[in-house]
Amino acid sequence: MEESQAPVMAEGGGEDKKMKVLVAVEETEGSLYALSWALDNLFTSASDVPDKTESLGRLVLIHAQQPLQHFMHPVGPCMTDPHHPVYATSSVIDSVRRAQEQNSRNLLERATQVCRSKLVEAEMVIVDGDPKEMICQFAEQMQADLLVVGSRGLSKIRRAILGSVSDYCAHHATCPVLIVKPPKGNHP
DSSP states (O other): OOOEEOOEEEOTTSOEEEEEEEEEOOSSHHHHHHHHHHHHHHOEEGGGSTTOOSOOEEEEEEEEEOOOOSSOOEEEEOSSOTTSEEEOOHHHHHHHHHHHHHHHHHHHHHHHHHHHHTTOOOEEEEEESOHHHHHHHHHHHTTOSEEEEEOOOOOHHHHHHHOOHHHHHHHHOSSOEEEEOOOTTOOO
């Protein structure tokens, strides 16, 4: 099995600096495509880089999960009095929270499997909050050298209405942002 090498940034003095690459992953295929693209194009196998046997960088996978809203939504009408809604109990909310956390872990495990298949080790991070803001905050906190995000290929109108994580990151991240577009024909 070949070892994988991470991208390297050349420093002014000729020394190599380990590059910190942050890849945002979500439930879309475009996100996993962006991860695969980053692995294929930013990382090389050890056999491609002579005399380089140690890891030269750091790959971090981040998933930002939307927090559960702090207010209660009715789950349905009361059977005895239709004018009084029924609200979810705290055990139901806890169950939803646990399911959300499990879904996030499953997603990151799937992304980690993509990395392992290409012989690249990756760290996993789950954060709570608005994905756009949390990804940019974490990129700044870890002092990422590159942020890789996928693009859903939305039209300008849909992007304006729905919002775009990649567009927000391109304008607000403190590091360079690589937006990986989906292959042609895979636009929603």
